[in-house]
């Protein structure tokens with residue numbers, strides 16, 4: 001048997017450079033994902049170092065949009081066990097399954113998906129695990145959470161997607177999803193077991209189908225330390241983007257912040273989550289609830305959502321209009337002409353739904369129309385950046401869910417904003433963990449948005465991750481204000497000292513050179 005020997009001069013060469021070159025040599029995004037996953041398995045420290053040193057290049061691979069493709073293909077690209085699967089067949093012994101996780105007492109943050117609505121890609125079943133892994137990589141990179149404190153979880157409850165049930169390589173249990181009663185019983189046992197096994201844990205729910213996203217957030221949010229990234233994280237980051245966009249567009253029109261009319265195209269967990277976050281913000285500006293509500297319009301596949309529609313899903317009722325009784329409005333451009341929105345937000349997963357006539361209608365109403373096509377991944381975006389710039393002659397105030405490259409129009413270079421919850425959840429999580437808050441309140445979510453909006457302009461936001469510390473500070477202060485913080489020591493600190501403490505606690509990978517030489521010994 002031969003014994004592996006390191007080449008003698010390995011320690012003198014920079015293995016970081018070698019890995020980066022290997023990564024860059026792959027021309028297909030999914031291959032890059034697979035490469036990074038392998039690197040993480042071989043040398044996690046080097047993986048995080050490479051991620052931190054090359055964020056704008058690597059994030060679109062580990063996270064949206066490529067992570068979407070990794071999920072779709074996960075059963076086929078699977079190489080090694082990662083994260084934790086908790087299966088419907090584990091019912092009755094979930095606590096034992098969770099307790100098998102190494103160093104349970106170190107667990108601080110778990111991202112939990114049931115794979116039922118991964119990004120805009122639908123029910124991917126057990127293939128959803130990479131979304132939890134990708135979100136947690138951003139916690140490590142963006143908020144300095146220690147990798148060993150993170151727990152990616154996929155609840156393997158079956159799938160209603162026939163092509164996976166027929167796929168011989170499918171990784172999950174081969175059954176349809178459970179009934180509501182069965183799922184409730186499973187979730188109750190799971191959440192209780194989570195808080196028993198991981199007493200210091202924050203749970204982030206991710207990419208549950210819309211009904212279940214609202215259902216389990218409502219059910220557990222005051223019982224456990226939990227938040228839903230798609231409802232509250234997206235809500236918070238888009239509120240922040242809206243505050244900045246409204247400032248920019250007011251420069252053009254002189255319109256006060258409270259004078260906007262916002263049209264939501266898409267009424268799923270993200271659409272309604274964002275709408276509620278804006279509503280709450282307007283009321284805190286002093287606007288009466290009914291008036292704030294009247295500024296928000298929602299649209300689904302059947303058109304403008306009105307209260308007289310039969311069989312309206314529960315989560316759509318709150319914003320259903322009671323002040324419209326004309327003929328049903330189904331075409332987006334007609335709805336725009338009726339509503340006269342200042343902002344159009346897309347959370348529909350309908351590719352290219354914002355056609356030229358839609359964008360032109362927004363431009364006819366607003367010198368600087370706010371248009372946010374937020375659906376993920378990029379191939380499901382309602383409006384490509386190049387079209388947005390061309391059709392508005394560069395006047396659009398734009399943010400998309402997934403990243404786009406800058407565009408030059410005439411002699412001006414335009415930078416697209418990105419409205420993705422990745423800018424906020426690491427900071428919310430960090431603040432919640434440090435303050436040991438009992439639960440995550442609406443106030444904490446809102447203060448996170450205000451901190452993000454006030455820290456930098458949209459362009460800088462997209463490239464600066466030190467923002468997480470500022471967001472965490474705002475979250476800790478709000479937890480204190482509401483008396484939710486179990487870590488009372490932080491109350492004594494000035495803002496400056498608290499910010500310093502937060503930054504000191506943030507984990508950094510150690511240098512790779514040491515890892516290589518240690519391996520040689």
Ligand SMILES: O=C([O-])CC(=O)C(=O)O
Pocket residue numbers: 064118119120207229230375376401420421422
């Ligand atoms: O993961 C992302 O890019 C944003 C998100 O939560 C989603 O689209 O569900």
Ligand SMILES: [Mg+2]
Pocket residue numbers: 119206207229230
């Ligand atoms: Mg999500």
